[in-house]
Amino acid sequence: MENALEIYQKARKKLNAFHYAMYLISWDSETEAPVGCLEERSKQIGELVSMMLEISHCKEYVEAVKTLYDKKEELTTDLKLEIVKVWEELEKELKIPEAELIEYEMLLAKANNIWCEAKLNNNYALFAPVLAQIINWQKKYIQYLETDTLKGYDVLLNDYEKGFTKKEYDEFFDLLKKELVPFVKKITSLKPLDDSFVYKKYSIDKQKEFAHYLMDVMCFDKKFGLTKESEHPFTSGYGTTDVRVTCHYYENLLTSSIFSMIHELGHATYERQCDSKYDDTALSGGTTMAMHESQSRFYENIVGRSYPFWSKHYPVLQQLFFENLHDVELDDFYHAINKIEKTLIRTEADELTYPLHIMVRYDIEKAIIESNLDVHALPKLWNKLYQDYLGIEVPNDTKGILQDVHWAGGSFGYFPTYALGSAYAAQLYHQMKKELNIDEAFGADDLSKVNAWLKEKVHKYAGSKSPKEILLMVTHEEFNPKYYLEYLKEKYSKIYQLTNE
Amino acid sequence: MENALEIYQKARKKLNAFHYAMYLISWDSETEAPVGCLEERSKQIGELVSMMLEISHCKEYVEAVKTLYDKKEELTTDLKLEIVKVWEELEKELKIPEAELIEYEMLLAKANNIWCEAKLNNNYALFAPVLAQIINWQKKYIQYLETDTLKGYDVLLNDYEKGFTKKEYDEFFDLLKKELVPFVKKITSLKPLDDSFVYKKYSIDKQKEFAHYLMDVMCFDKKFGLTKESEHPFTSGYGTTDVRVTCHYYENLLTSSIFSMIHELGHATYERQCDSKYDDTALSGGTTMAMHESQSRFYENIVGRSYPFWSKHYPVLQQLFFENLHDVELDDFYHAINKIEKTLIRTEADELTYPLHIMVRYDIEKAIIESNLDVHALPKLWNKLYQDYLGIEVPNDTKGILQDVHWAGGSFGYFPTYALGSAYAAQLYHQMKKELNIDEAFGADDLSKVNAWLKEKVHKYAGSKSPKEILLMVTHEEFNPKYYLEYLKEKYSKIYQLTNE
Known part of the structure; x- marks a missing residue:
């Protein structure tokens, strides 16, 4: 040995x-x-x-x-x-035969360009043939990897989040469907909150200045990382000593850079706080996609869209953009960043409707893999599901089924981890509330207390513990989506002043 | 086979x-x-x-x-x-035994930091021991590589510019010593030209704008390259399709970014204009260090500090920095960028005194390798040579022998190629004048005519022809430093109105 x-x-x-x-x-x-x-x-x-x-x-x-x-x-x-x-x-x-893998990689390289063009020109027919090829490969892949206990779509789901299959996801999404769909319907029938001021003109230089302020608030050590611009924000790095985030700045949308920065810095904090003994091992970095997403969303939504956080930091932002924000009160700002809307684009969705966007994709992936639904039937199903879950009409495929890069990249089974991540975050938050004074921790000069708690409970283990193990150890129970629902309902009932919830 | x-x-x-x-x-x-x-x-x-x-x-x-x-x-x-x-x-x-090579690489990794600290603290004694080790390695290296025809310092010189040994360099530098040292002495005894305006405050954003203007003037295709900032400007890349330059901007020194940009874009133009059939072969890129330097200096000095070039582009610069330059005439600007000064720092030296800085280093390298001069004796020799060649007192080692990174990086035999490059450039220029209308080519909207000529005569061959072959083919004679002297004397006699030259 x-x-x-x-x-x-x-x-x-x-x-x-x-x-x-x-x-x-x-x-x-x-x-x-x-x-x-x-x-x-x-x-x-x-x-x-x-x-x-x-x-x-x-x-x-x-x-x-x-x-x-x-x-x-x-x-x-x-x-x-x-x-x-x-x-x-x-x-x-x-x-998987190596030759087939290489052929598939070449297919994907081609697929990305075709998807871009199809999206740009609202031309699903252009994308359909290559999507069909990718789906065929997924099915072949499933055949290669099927075991006695893992079959069909479960093979893909298990790839992205070990131990999570249709059984677990169905339960999870059924609950969301039952509870969230009517809740969203109720809220979106009310008078919309005003967020018009976030669309004013905000100097990009000043947005960058605030991004650096946020890096300090989140205790991001620039000795071990950096921030840069890119078309789509993401986090990357190697081990605990090189962690990089990107951001995209829009002159006419203040909130985009703020929340994508907090989100990516959430991923980065997870990476930075892993025990460095795992560097250069296969256990380096966050444990799974869903757990990683839970951390970015914890910072972005649970901390970053909270009242105590902005009680502390809104005055700084207001001062920086005095002309635009001098007459916007803290409460107005808090409401604007938590405005609920039925929208078409997943990446722009608010915290509450976001999981409904994921449900659409989960249902479609199931239909593709398990019911062999033809690619040409997908846009119709997409549009129907947006109507069912969000009550919204999809005007074209660019804003519909062509919006995401994932399927063009061969990522089937990935989407559900996004929603799961939010639910993990809420369950962790439920426990954090018992152990920390939240107003104090979220409203401090920096988030060192939040960081320290998450490091101790989650981050330091890197890939050495599964999400299931972490949740059980930290919250003393198995994964339980009720905390997610409770968190969402409590927060938005209060913001929208729903008294009979 | x-x-x-x-x-x-x-x-x-x-x-x-x-x-x-x-x-x-x-x-x-x-x-x-x-x-x-x-x-x-x-x-x-x-x-x-x-x-x-x-x-x-x-x-x-x-x-x-x-x-x-x-x-x-x-x-x-x-x-x-x-x-x-x-x-x-x-x-x-x-x-070279692999183990020794690895040991040497580790020595160099350490040496760079020690050199930085020594330079920062004006502490040559700190650097001397590690420099001695590096010199020992150079001598060992020479022993490994010596042949019947190549011995001593020649082994190192030949590494950087094949076919150039002490014999050729001695001839070259002796000529410069004889002709340039008194010429510089005469010029620097005259009333200095006024360049005070280049030290005013120049917005870095606007300097960057002008850098991009220069990229267009030099026909740099951003599809195949980019520009970025770094502490010391340099050019890097891979093959002909990825060529990158960096620049450093100083708020209180307008000319630094302009001429380092033109210099690096000169290197970049060479790389970009190589025949792409050499990509991914060992012949990819410029043929030697000296030829590369000849191209960057051709653009920086021969074109970039010429009157026709600024006749075209000075109005743009003047408009951009109107407040600082509105009362600076074209002739004033032309004189300022060609001001001759006895200075201490090689990288800040003007075109005329630059080769004298190189001569100092060449003499010292010879003394180190051939006469076994002790490291502790080097600063004294350095200071003496600056007095001899430039008539200038060296106040401390930071501005003296510690100024360059090269020796800490194990580069012995490299410096002479810088001066050789300028001489190659002048010989090529002598030929170009016969074939192109210089006023027109340098003073055009862009440098496409200059680029085309250099591509045809030099660049397209990449590493497939040696400098000797190129010079003979293009100028119909062997390397001849007289063109370099003629070029310098003619240009600066005119600028300094020396009638009896």
Whole structure:
């Protein structure tokens, strides 16, 4: 076994170096690479990926990992967890013929451009054939990976959030459907809150200044990270010592940069607060997509759209944009950032209607994978579901089924983790309230108390504990979506002054 | 041989992908990486480098290259040139024990920090021991690489500019010493030209605007490159489709960003105008350091400090900084950017005194390598040479021997190529004047005519022709420094109205 460990660790070092290079290449692509270099770049990436596969699929490495997996009980706790994770992923990978995987990657590279064009021109028919090919591949993938206990769509769902399958998600979304759909209907029938002032002209330089203020409020250490602009905000990095966030600034929409900054800094805080002993191991970084999303949404919505937070920081914002905000009171601002609206675009949705957007996508993915619904039937289903869940008419496919990049990128089973993340966050928040003085923690000069709590309860474990383990350990019960519903209903009943809830 | 070619090409693809990754990692380090990530980064770079060595030093690869080299006459012209270059470099590399090379790299990594601190604190004694170690390594390196025809300092000089050894450089610098030192003395004894206005306050945003204007003037295609800020300006890239320049802006020094931008864009134009068939081969990019420097200096000095160039573009600059420049006439501006001064710092030196700074370093390197001068004696020699060549007193080591990073980086034999580059540029210019209407080409809306001429004569060949071959082909004679002297004397005699020259 010693020999196996040596082989594993040597290969791991090499694979890490490749991951490191790929991280920086993709960071460059997303933030500044000139468009003319991308053809050369895809060639070089292809070469790097094929070198990685040479290492991770070679017989010696596979056998070493298998040996370690078989004797995992003899390993130290962290190494055991790492080997289990690596072996499970490797086992999956090896079930898929390499040639098919490469063909699929090439399909995806093409698909993204076609999707862009289709979205730009509101032309779903253009996208449909390539979407059909991607769906076919998903089905083939499922066949390769199906086990006695995991079948169909569950294979994909389990890929993104281990242990969550249709059974769990159906229960979760059924509850939301029952409780949230009528609640949203009621709220959106009331007089809308006024948020007109957020659409005034806000200098981008000053927005950037406020973004840096938020970095300080969230205790983001610029020694180990940076912020930059990109078309779509995201967080990236390597280990705990290099964590980067991006933002997009709109001159006519103050709130976009503020909340996307808090959201991305939430992801970044999670990464930064992982125990650094996991750096360069397979357990590095947040434990799952849903848990990562729970942290970004915790900061963005639970903290960032709270009254105590803005009691502290609104005066700073008001001072910065005095001309636009001098006659906007704290309460007006708080209401504006919590305005509920039936809207078409997921990424612009408010906290309350957001999970309904996810439900639409979950239902459609189920229909695609399990009921073999034809791609040409999808826009109609999309539009019907927006009517059912949000009571809104979809005017065209650009603002409908073509809005998200995910399916063009082959991500099926990913969307549900977004809603799950919000629910994790609410369950953690329920516990935090018992242990912290929230007004004080959210309304302090900085969020160090919030950070410290989340570090201790969630972040420090990196990938060494699953969300299920973390929730049980921290909240003393299994995942329970009722906290999410309670949180939403309580908050928005108060804001919209619903007395009979 | 077919088999050897296959082995070579397969390995080359892999090595290219590593070079590509290293290029972007180092670009990131130089322009934005947070300082806290650098420890992790050096570990990952170490791993990437060791993987590269595994490929390029493995027996199979070395034998394949050797086989191709031995049968080079059977190869196509470009492949033959490539193999010769690769084999010559590989042969050198293999003469140095890998362990010593790694030890040396670690020494250099340490040396840079020590040099920074020594420079900051004007403490040469701090730097001396590590400099001594680096010098020892240079001597060991020379021993490994000495041949019957190349000995001592020549080994290093030849590394940076093939075919240039002490013999050629001595001739070159002796001529400069004889002609330029008295010429500079005469000019600096005259009433200084007035450049006080360049030290006024110039908005950095507007300087950036003008930098973008210069990019257009130089026909820099932003589809294949970009500009960014960094502490020290430089040019980087990969092949012809990704070429990047950086700039540093000083609020109180207008000319710094203008001329460093033109300089770096000169390097970039060379890279961009290489024939793209050399991309991904060992012949990619400019042919040597000196030729690269000749191109950046051609644009910076010969074009960028010329009267016709500013006749066209000064009105734009004047308009942009109207408050500061409205009463500065074109002639005043032209004189200010060509002001000759005895100064201490090489990188801030004017076009005329610049080669004297290089002569100081050349003499010192010779003394170090050939006369075994002790490191503790170097500052005294430095100060004496500044007195001899420039007639200037060096007040401290920070502004003296500690000013350049090169020796801390192990670059011995590099400095002379800077002066050589200027001389190449002047010889090319002498020919250009016969073929182009200079007033028209330099004074046009953009520099497309200059670019086209240099592309045809120099750039398109990339690394497939040596500077010697290029000069002979373009100017119909061997390298001849008299054109450099003529150019300098003619230009500055006119500006300083020396009638008896």
